[in-house]
Structure formats: structure tokens, C-alpha cells
Amino acid sequence: MKRRFEKMHGLGNDFVIFDARETPLEMDGATARALADRHTGVGCDQLIVIEPSQIADLRMRIWNADGGEVEACGNASRCVALLAGGHSRIETAGGVIQGEALDGAAEVDMGTPRFGWDEIPLAYPLDTAAMPVGWEDLHGPAAVNVGNPHVVFFVDDSGAVDLARLGPAIETDPLFPDRVNVNVASLDGGAIRLRVWERGAGLTQACGTGACATAVAAIRRKLAASPVDIRLPGGTLTISWRPGESIRMRGAATHVFTGEVAL
Numbered sequence: 001m002k003r004r005f006e007k008m009h010g011l012g013n014d015f016v017i018f019d020a021r022e023t024p025l026e027m028d029g030a031t032a033r034a035l036a037d038r039h040t041g042v043g044c045d046q047l048i049v050i051e052p053s054q055i056a057d058l059r060m061r062i063w064n065a066d067g068g069e070v071e072a073c074g075n076a077s078r079c080v081a082l083l084a085g086g087h088s089r090i091e092t093a094g095g096v097i098q099g100e101a102l103d104g105a106a107e108v109d110m111g112t113p114r115f116g117w118d119e120i121p122l123a124y125p126l127d128t129a130a131m132p133v134g135w136e137d138l139h140g141p142a143a144v145n146v147g148n149p150h151v152v153f154f155v156d157d158s159g160a161v162d163l164a165r166l167g168p169a170i171e172t173d174p175l176f177p178d179r180v181n182v183n184v185a186s187l188d189g190g191a192i193r194l195r196v197w198e199r200g201a202g203l204t205q206a207c208g209t210g211a212c213a214t215a216v217a218a219i220r221r222k223l224a225a226s227p228v229d230i231r232l233p234g235g236t237l238t239i240s241w242r243p244g245e246s247i248r249m250r251g252a253a254t255h256v257f258t259g260e261v262a263l
């Protein structure tokens with residue numbers, strides 16, 4: 001059977017999005033991985049299925065390019081909010097988030113960050129504001145769960161870090177039982193430059209939850225003030241957060257084309 005999909009991206013972090021609200025779609029890891037393949041499939045960083053929800057306006061399910069189903073995706077949330085239009089409540093495995101469609105962009109309330117070592121999760125108790133661990137020149141990271149797990153390193157020059165080599169080693173370190181998204185961030189005036197090695201997807205042009213986690217970690221350490229611009233290779237996201245409150249993320253969401261694939 002042929003299924004229609006929307007190809008969208010948020011700052012170059014790209015998605016194949018199926019709307020299964022009216023016609024159910026059985027998705028599994030192997031199918032998601034095959035569709036995400038850039039040589040033999042449609043090609044994307046994450047595959048998204050929109051389903052009906054009992055507790056929100058719609059439910060968003062997310063698979064990484066490696067076929068693993070995950071809890072949150074900031075850039076895809078903006079794309080789904082744009083598709084939904086107006087204000088929408090979006091159920092994810094990481095919690096219910098709220099989107100507002102704008103002109104070629106969206107603002108999403110991503111919920112409150114979690115800092116408990118067992119909420120990241122880590123394998124054993126550590127101070128998640130500055131963990132006494134390191135990998136070569138990367139050390140003292142913060143850990144934040146923004147629906148999904150992130151570790152954030154503040155470095156002098158994020159562009160100089162060999163993230164393609166260090167990212168996979170940190171992602172799969174036994175300290176992170178659910179694996180982890182790896183962020184390297186540099187202060188840039190009042191803004192932050194960020195590169196991300198995504199769990200299950202590798203280096204991407206942008207990571208929305210990475211931007212949220214990095215902004216929260218920087219504000220917690222008093223390295224930045226809210227709102228803060230996070231400059232990623234694919235463009236800039238503006239993140240607002242105050243301790244005890246939820247994270248708001250604003251940025252572009254772009255429709256590329258509508259396609260069809262046999263499933």
C-alpha cells in the first residue's frame with residue numbers, strides 16, 4: 001500500500017512525517033531504519049508518525065535513523081506544530097508539549113527539564129550540574145533530560161572538537177544506560193554556538209532538544225541569560241527558560257515536499 005508522507009526539516013535536521021490519524025500505520029524499527037537510509041530509502045535523520053491521542057490533540061512518535069524509538073525531538077515538534085496549525089497539544093513519550101504554528105516557524109513549550117541522576121538516566125549518582133567525568137579534552141559536562149537525555153560540554157571552540165570520533169564513544173559509554181545525545185557548546189557573546197552528536201542519528205545540522213538542554217545548562221551555570229540564541233550549523237534557535245519553569249523554543253520549520261512510498 002502506498003502511504004503519503006511530508007518531508008520537512010528544522011534548520012536542516014530532516015524528517016519523513018506520516019500522518020496516521022485517520023489510517024493507522026504500523027511502524028517498527030527495521031522499517032524506520034530502511035526509510036531513513038539516504039542511499040536506499042527516502043532519507044532523513046528521524047522518522048515521525050502522527051497518531052490520534054487520548055490526552056492531547058495528537059500523538060507524535062519518533063524513530064532515529066538507526067531504528068530506535070525515542071522520547072523527544074525538538075525540531076520535529078516544530079514541524080508537527082506547523083502541520084497541526086494554530087495551538088496544539090502534542091503527546092510524546094517524553095511528555096505532553098505545546099506548539100504554536102507561526103509563519104514558516106513554530107514555538108514549542110517543551111516542558112520542564114529534569115536534573116536527577118536517575119532521571120537523565122545515569123548509571124550511578126553524580127552531580128549533573130558538573131559531572132566529574134571526562135573523555136580526552138572534554139570534561140565536567142552537565143547532564144539534562146528535556147524529554148530525552150543530553151550531556152553538554154562547554155568548550156572554548158566547539159568547531160574544533162572531533163565530535164565524529166568522540167560522539168559515538170560518549171553516546172555509548174556505560175555511564176548512560178539509555179545512551180545519550182552529546183552537545184559541545186561555546187559562548188559567543190550573549191549567544192551560544194552548538195554542535196550535536198545525536199544518539200541514533202550522528203552529526204546533524206541542528207538538534208532542538210540539544211539547544212534546549214544547552215541553554216538550560218548554560219543558564220544554570222550562569223554562563224548565559226534567558227532568552228538565549230543557540231547557533232547551530234543549520235541556523236539559530238531562541239530558547240527561553242527560568243529555573244522551575246518550562247522551556248520555550250522558537251525557530252524555523254520548513255516543508256520540503258509531499259511524497260509517497262510503498263509500505
Ligand SMILES: N[C@@H](CCC[C@H](N)C(=O)O)C(=O)O
Nearest residue numbers: 073074075148199207208209
Ligand atoms: N533531532 C532531534 C532529537 C532526535 C532524538 C535524539 N537523537 C535522541 O535519540 O534522543 C531534536 O531536534 O531534538
